[in-house]
Amino acid sequence: MADRTTIIHLAWLRAMHWTNAAAMTVMVLSGWQIYDASPIFAFRFSHSITLGGWLGGGLLWHFAAMWVLMLNGALYLIFGLASGRFRRKLFPISPSGVLHERLPPSRATSPTTIWPSTTRFSGCCTSASCSSESSSC
16 A cells, blocks of 8 residues: 655645735636627637726736735745755756766766667667567567
């Protein structure tokens, strides 16, 4: 049975995710109201799934949700930088790792020593269709 105490995402990150989800829902519903206010388009959304009631109300909801997204994004950047999450999750490489990648490869790290099977397969096989004993590829 899986361990239920493992935390994949922190509480502040989950709260920001659901705040974004709610704000995007408001953006979509108010956007449909703004769309309906245009005389150019023949298609109309049902008033039961739009938000705002009229063009001005739809715009007010739309801009309010935009500010929620802006504030939430700024808080995400602040929390991500302050907690070190960006460094751990988004930027796991180090300057020495970048330098190592720029150096020419040595014989010890050539593709044939790391993946010796790459010379045997021609690319027509997948792990599900061919096995290492198969000679059809």
